[in-house]
Amino acid sequence: MQPEAQLQIDGFMETLADAPRRLLMLDYDGTIAPFHKERDQAYPYPAIAATLQEIVRDGRTRVVIISGRDVEDLSRRLRIRPTPELWGLYGMQRRRTNGTVEAERMEESYLDALSEADRWLEYQQLRRFAEAKKGSMALHWRGLSERKADEMRARALLGWEPIADRSGLRLLEFDGGVEIRVPGTDKGDVVRLLVAEGGPGLASAYLGDDASDEAAFLALGDSGMSVLVRPQLRPTAARLWLKPPDDVLDFLRKWQFVSRRNSHGRGSTTALELNA
DSSP states (O other): OOHHHHHHHHHHHHHHHHOSEEEEEEOSBTTTBOOOSSGGGOOOOHHHHHHHHHHHHHOSSEEEEEOSSOHHHHHHHHOOSSOOEEEEGGGTEEEOTTSOEEEOOOOHHHHHHHHHHHHHHHHTTOGGGEEEETTEEEEEOTTSOHHHHHHHHHHHHHHHHHHHHHHOOEEEEETTEEEEEOSOOOHHHHHHHHHHHHOTTEEEEEEEOSGGGHHHHHHHGGGSEEEEEOSSOOSOSOSEEEOTTHHHHHHHHHHHHHHHHHHTTOOOOOHHHHTO
16 A cells, blocks of 8 residues: 555544544445456455454444445345445435335336337347346446457447437446446435435545446545545546555454444544554
């Protein structure tokens, strides 16, 4: 980890130690789980999952996972018990810690447009690279050559752009694909809601890797620690850059240490103690 990043983290952790309330928000794919060509094989890094498990069980932090995946898919993959709060489909679904799921209503016209988008991929013989979700259709090209990815993107958008223009569906580019989705809540909206629910004195952080996480970084602004998680740095609104998985694990273990120390009434944590 770069020294300047370490200084930022240490300063944030000192703030976290004194905070009456804590909010830890994380993306899933690329952040706490490695990317996998087969999306159904993408599970969290074991050490990160174990540390998140302890943070959740400690009870001193509200842990929230915010992802483009469906909430039930997230719940199965996390294997963290009790299951933390989950937001799926970029914020269109909310699974509370008691297991109840809330979802935005989707207009019939949007669903018809998504069916048209699906038929276009079938016509282009791209359906096997696609993932159908509630309220969206995603085309993935991760693991393919740049030439093949560019070709797939062009063929998909040739049909999807007119469909989006006519229907009001949104096109969202992400790392390794493109998605056409029902308009509605995004990750930035979720962050604003969660921070508002936390109230005064809240210490918060959001960790994410993708273009869809930029809305969350912007929503958090200077009120918390926004963290870009990627092997290589790119232009971003995030305040901090960490590489997965080791830098992320270090960040979470510091969070866990601060939380445990505070829960035992030992007061503020110094940078020396964090890095011991």
